[in-house]
Amino acid sequence: MSTEPEDTESAVEGAAEGAEPEAGGTDGAAEGGEKAQLSEAEAELAAQRVERERIARRKAEKAGPVEAGGKLSGTAADLLAAVRAVEGGAKPAATVFAEPEPRRPAPEPVRRAQPVVAEAPVAPAAEAVADVAQVLAEGGAPGTLAPQVAAALGEGAGDELRADPWQLLRVGGVRPEQADGFARALLGAECGPDDERRGRATTVWLLEQAAVAGHTALELPTLTAALARQGVPDADTAVQNTLAEGEALAFQDALDDAPATGDTGGEEGDEGEERPVRVLVGLERYALAEESLADGLGRLINSVPKQDGSAGAWDEAAASAGGSAGELIRAVAGHALVLHTGGAASLAEPAALLRAAHGMGLRVWAATHSPLGREGFARQVGPGSHVVTLAGLLSGVEGPGRDVDGALDLDLLVVLDAPQLDVEAAALVAESLADGARLVLAGDPGVLGSAGPGRVFGDLLAARVCPQVASRLPDPGPLGELVSGIGIGELNQVEAPGKEVVIVPVRDAGEAVHRTVQLVADSVPRAFGVRPEDTQVITPGHGGAAGTRALNAALKERLNPGPGRFGGFDPGDRIAYSPAPGRTLPGHVVKADADGLHLSCAGEAVVVPKERVEQSVRHGWALTAHQAVGGRWPAVVVVLPGDAAGALSRPWVYTAFGRAERHLSVVHGVEQALPRAVAEVPAKPRTTRLPALLVPQPGQPT
Structure with a gap:
C-alpha cells in the first residue's frame, strides 16, 4: 500500500487485533517516533506536568483495593494477583475506585510574549549519547538512534540498554523484529524468544501502539493474542511479568449487559452473586488520565451550578434564542455538564x-481545536468574544488564567470540536474547573476521532449521564446536503447548480496530481474567485504517488517555486506546523535567519529552531484529513487516488468533504470504493474504560 498512515494513526493500526503494520508504514512510524520526542510550548508542558504529577500523587495516596463485585479464576485471577503484588506486595496497585483527594493549587501560568519560540527538547548529555552509540554499534543498530535512546532511557542509558537490549523498543519506529536482531547480536546464545525481558518489552510496545490507534487499554485476550503473533511463547506469563514490574496496570470492569451468575437464591446484591467482568491491561499514563477524567466529570455531573444569573434571565435568554439554541441555554442553566451535537451550522447555537451568558455577567470562554476554528467561531460570537484554542487555554498562553486554587478563572467553558479531545486533554479540562462552573462539550460526532487515545465525546454520548442537545440546524446548500447524507451512510448525488460540488475522475496517481495542481492554480480561482492560498487539498496519507509529499512538491513548484534553502522551505510557502503530536497549525513561511524558520500561523508569529524544522514542519498546500480537522476553507480539493481505497471510511470522507465552505472538488480514482466506504466502513472501535468508570459499580454509592 503506498499511502502511509497519518501522523495521528498508528503504523500498526490494528494492534488491538495483533495485526502487523501496513506495508510501507515503517517510515510513517519513524516520523511518529521523532514527533513523539518533541515538546509542547514550555508553558503547556509545565501545566500538563503539574497536573499529571498531582494525579499520580492522588492515586499513590489512595487506600486499599475495593472489590468490583466479580470473582475471577485461572489466568485472570493470576494477573490480578500480580497487580496486587506490585512493589513487593506492601501496596496494591489496584486503587482505582478510591475517593479523590481535595484539589491542590496549581501555579499561576506564565504568559508568553510574542513571537512564540518553539522550545527544543532537553538534549541528553553527550557522554550518555556516546555510551549508547557504542552499545548500538556492538549490536549493529544505527548510531543515529543514540540521542533518542539516551533521551528515552535517561541516566545510565548505555548500561540499561546493554542489560536489556529490547529496551530499544522504547524508541519510536523500532519494531520487535529489529529489536530481536539487536538483542541477538549483543546476547548471542543467551537470546531466545522466551526471554522475560523480550516478553515485557513487547507487551509495553503493543500497548503503546494500541494507544496510538486510540485505545486506552486492551482486553486481556486481545493482548495475549497479539503477543502470540509477535512470537512470545507464553503470553500470559509475559503479561504477568509486565504487571509485576509496574510497567502496565490491570483492571476489571463489570459487564452491565451480562447477567449475574452464581447463587441467586438471596436478594439482589448478595455476596453469592458473581458479576461477569472483563479484564483489561493498559499503560499507567492513560489509566490515571481516564480515572482522573471520570472523577472530574462525576464531580461536575453531581454539582450544582453557581447561582449566577437569575432563573428569569436564563428563561428570557432561552425564549429569545428559540429552537435548539434555546434548549441548549435551558440545559446549561440547570446543569454543570451539557453535551451539544451538530454540524458546521450548529455553531450558531x-x-x-x-x-x-456574557450578557448575564458570567465569565465565559470558548475553546477550539485549532486557530482556524478559533477565528471562525470568534466571528460568529461577535465583538468581545472570548475564544481561544484549547492548548492555549490549558497552558495559560490564552484565556483567563487560573485562580489561587489552580482552577480556570471562569464560570462557563464551551469546548468546541469535542470529538478531538483525547483522554489526557479532557482530564486536564475537567480537573481545571472549579466546583459550580459549567462545561459544555460541543462537536460533530461524525468526524474523525482524537489523535490521542480515548473516545471521550462518544463515550459520554453513549453513557447518557448528562443532558444532550442535538442541533436542528442543517448545514445549508448542496454541500450541506452531501455531507449530511454521508453522515448517515449515503453518498447521494446532489443538485449543484453553482458547481458547489465537482467530481474529477482520474485514471492513476500521476493524473490525480496533475489535475489537483490545475484545480488549485487555475480552475478554482477562475470559476469561484478563490485564491490558491484559500484552497485546501486533502488526501488520505503522506506517502505514495499522490500523498501529501508528492502533492506538496507539485504545488510548490507551481505556486511558489524556489531553492528551499532553509530545510526545503522558502518565504511564502504554505506549511503545516506540528508543535506536538496530534496538533497541526496551518500557516506560511515568513523568513528564515539564524534564529530559525519564522512562520505565521493564524496570525501568530512562531520561530522554529533550525534543528527542529525537519521534525515539526511540512509543506501545507496538502494535508491529511486528521490534520485538517477543526478548520474550514472556502474551497477544498479532496484527492482520492486508486491506492487510497483501503484507507477510506465514513468518518474520513465525512471529515474531508465537510472542510469545504463554498466549493468541493473530488479528484476521484477509487471508483466504487468511495460509496462502499461511506455505506459500510464506520469508525474503528476504540477500547476505553470511561463508560465503566462513569457508571456506579455494584456496592458503590450512586
Whole structure:
C-alpha cells in the first residue's frame, strides 16, 4: 500500500487485533517516533506536568483495593494477583475506585510574549549519547538512534540498554523484529524468544501502539493474542511479568449487559452473586488520565451550578434564542455538564449561549481545536468574544488564567470540536474547573476521532449521564446536503447548480496530481474567485504517488517555486506546523535567519529552531484529513487516488468533504470504493474504560 498512515494513526493500526503494520508504514512510524520526542510550548508542558504529577500523587495516596463485585479464576485471577503484588506486595496497585483527594493549587501560568519560540527538547548529555552509540554499534543498530535512546532511557542509558537490549523498543519506529536482531547480536546464545525481558518489552510496545490507534487499554485476550503473533511463547506469563514490574496496570470492569451468575437464591446484591467482568491491561499514563477524567466529570455531573444569573434571565435568554439554541441555554442553566451535537451550522447555537451568558455577567470562554476554528467561531460570537484554542487555554498562553486554587478563572467553558479531545486533554479540562462552573462539550460526532487515545465525546454520548442537545440546524446548500447524507451512510448525488460540488475522475496517481495542481492554480480561482492560498487539498496519507509529499512538491513548484534553502522551505510557502503530536497549525513561511524558520500561523508569529524544522514542519498546500480537522476553507480539493481505497471510511470522507465552505472538488480514482466506504466502513472501535468508570459499580454509592 503506498499511502502511509497519518501522523495521528498508528503504523500498526490494528494492534488491538495483533495485526502487523501496513506495508510501507515503517517510515510513517519513524516520523511518529521523532514527533513523539518533541515538546509542547514550555508553558503547556509545565501545566500538563503539574497536573499529571498531582494525579499520580492522588492515586499513590489512595487506600486499599475495593472489590468490583466479580470473582475471577485461572489466568485472570493470576494477573490480578500480580497487580496486587506490585512493589513487593506492601501496596496494591489496584486503587482505582478510591475517593479523590481535595484539589491542590496549581501555579499561576506564565504568559508568553510574542513571537512564540518553539522550545527544543532537553538534549541528553553527550557522554550518555556516546555510551549508547557504542552499545548500538556492538549490536549493529544505527548510531543515529543514540540521542533518542539516551533521551528515552535517561541516566545510565548505555548500561540499561546493554542489560536489556529490547529496551530499544522504547524508541519510536523500532519494531520487535529489529529489536530481536539487536538483542541477538549483543546476547548471542543467551537470546531466545522466551526471554522475560523480550516478553515485557513487547507487551509495553503493543500497548503503546494500541494507544496510538486510540485505545486506552486492551482486553486481556486481545493482548495475549497479539503477543502470540509477535512470537512470545507464553503470553500470559509475559503479561504477568509486565504487571509485576509496574510497567502496565490491570483492571476489571463489570459487564452491565451480562447477567449475574452464581447463587441467586438471596436478594439482589448478595455476596453469592458473581458479576461477569472483563479484564483489561493498559499503560499507567492513560489509566490515571481516564480515572482522573471520570472523577472530574462525576464531580461536575453531581454539582450544582453557581447561582449566577437569575432563573428569569436564563428563561428570557432561552425564549429569545428559540429552537435548539434555546434548549441548549435551558440545559446549561440547570446543569454543570451539557453535551451539544451538530454540524458546521450548529455553531450558531453555542455562539448564542456565549452571548447570553456574557450578557448575564458570567465569565465565559470558548475553546477550539485549532486557530482556524478559533477565528471562525470568534466571528460568529461577535465583538468581545472570548475564544481561544484549547492548548492555549490549558497552558495559560490564552484565556483567563487560573485562580489561587489552580482552577480556570471562569464560570462557563464551551469546548468546541469535542470529538478531538483525547483522554489526557479532557482530564486536564475537567480537573481545571472549579466546583459550580459549567462545561459544555460541543462537536460533530461524525468526524474523525482524537489523535490521542480515548473516545471521550462518544463515550459520554453513549453513557447518557448528562443532558444532550442535538442541533436542528442543517448545514445549508448542496454541500450541506452531501455531507449530511454521508453522515448517515449515503453518498447521494446532489443538485449543484453553482458547481458547489465537482467530481474529477482520474485514471492513476500521476493524473490525480496533475489535475489537483490545475484545480488549485487555475480552475478554482477562475470559476469561484478563490485564491490558491484559500484552497485546501486533502488526501488520505503522506506517502505514495499522490500523498501529501508528492502533492506538496507539485504545488510548490507551481505556486511558489524556489531553492528551499532553509530545510526545503522558502518565504511564502504554505506549511503545516506540528508543535506536538496530534496538533497541526496551518500557516506560511515568513523568513528564515539564524534564529530559525519564522512562520505565521493564524496570525501568530512562531520561530522554529533550525534543528527542529525537519521534525515539526511540512509543506501545507496538502494535508491529511486528521490534520485538517477543526478548520474550514472556502474551497477544498479532496484527492482520492486508486491506492487510497483501503484507507477510506465514513468518518474520513465525512471529515474531508465537510472542510469545504463554498466549493468541493473530488479528484476521484477509487471508483466504487468511495460509496462502499461511506455505506459500510464506520469508525474503528476504540477500547476505553470511561463508560465503566462513569457508571456506579455494584456496592458503590450512586
